[in-house]
Amino acid sequence: MPALRQARVSDHGTIVECVQRWWGDSRTPEQARELSLLLPRLFLQFFSGTSLVLEDGTDIRAFLIGFYAADNATEAYIHFVGVDPKLRGQGMARSLYTAFFQRAAEEGRTVVRAVTSPTNAGSVTFHRAMGFSLESGDSEADGLPVHTDYDGPGQDRVCFYQRIAP
Numbered sequence: 529m530p531a532l533r534q535a536r537v538s539d540h541g542t543i544v545e546c547v548q549r550w551w552g553d554s555r556t557p558e559q560a561r562e563l564s565l566l567l568p569r570l571f572l573q574f575f576s577g578t579s580l581v582l583e584d585g586t587d588i589r590a591f592l593i594g595f596y597a598a599d600n601a602t603e604a605y606i607h608f609v610g611v612d613p614k615l616r617g618q619g620m621a622r623s624l625y626t627a628f629f630q631r632a633a634e635e636g637r638t639v640v641r642a643v644t645s646p647t648n649a650g651s652v653t654f655h656r657a658m659g660f661s662l663e664s665g666d667s668e669a670d671g672l673p674v675h676t677d678y679d680g681p682g683q684d685r686v687c688f689y690q691r692i693a694p
């Protein structure tokens with residue numbers, strides 16, 4: 529298993545490259561680039577302290593971008609997780625989430641939230657496997673509770689939450 533460490537601002541460029549490369553096979557280059565726009569520098573600039581990477585030598589193999597809510601003292605949020613496609617199914621994401629939960633709990637956070645697209649079945653199964661519940665929504669797709677237009681027109685989301693032990 530690669531070594532776990534806190535993310536650094538200087539990881540930003542590498543993480544963007546990882547997203548473009550790791551998603552390059554399953555999406556067009558333009559779609560992979562669009563996905564990487566979900567990770568502007570600000571996430572590393574302001575939230576590297578709560579974000580994590582798994583590193584093999586000097587290569588990042590997986591990363592988790594997350595933070596603690598500024599508007600309340602109880603919630604933490606996982607914005608983006610990515611694992612090198614060659615290393616999926618080996619517990620990488622589980623170890624990142626577990627470390628994030630533990631650190632968040634130590635900081636007094638009691639709830640972790642995340643969202644995904646209703647079409648991302650792998651992400652829904654993964655989050656369920658990690659113990660998340662699905663918040664009830666205003667509609668349903670393939671048996672999933674969906675929050676219509678959650679992130680803007682046409683941007684439906686499935687919303688996950690999980691209580692973590694103090």
Ligand SMILES: CC(C)(COP(=O)(O)OP(=O)(O)OC[C@H]1O[C@@H](n2cnc3c(N)ncnc32)[C@H](O)[C@@H]1OP(=O)(O)O)[C@@H](O)C(=O)NCCC(=O)NCCS
Pocket residue numbers: 607608609610611612615616617618619620621622623644648649650651653654655657658
């Ligand atoms: C989803 C993702 C992060 C999972 O990473 P991973 O390292 O392969 O996951 P793990 O090996 O730690 O799996 C943890 C659990 O989730 C399940 N799981 C993970 N990916 C899954 C998938 N695509 N489909 C079904 N189940 C999955 C595993 O079976 C495992 O369950 P178990 O521990 O009960 O056996 C990875 O596939 C990925 O990067 N996907 C593309 C990006 C994405 O969709 N991110 C999430 C939204 S931001």
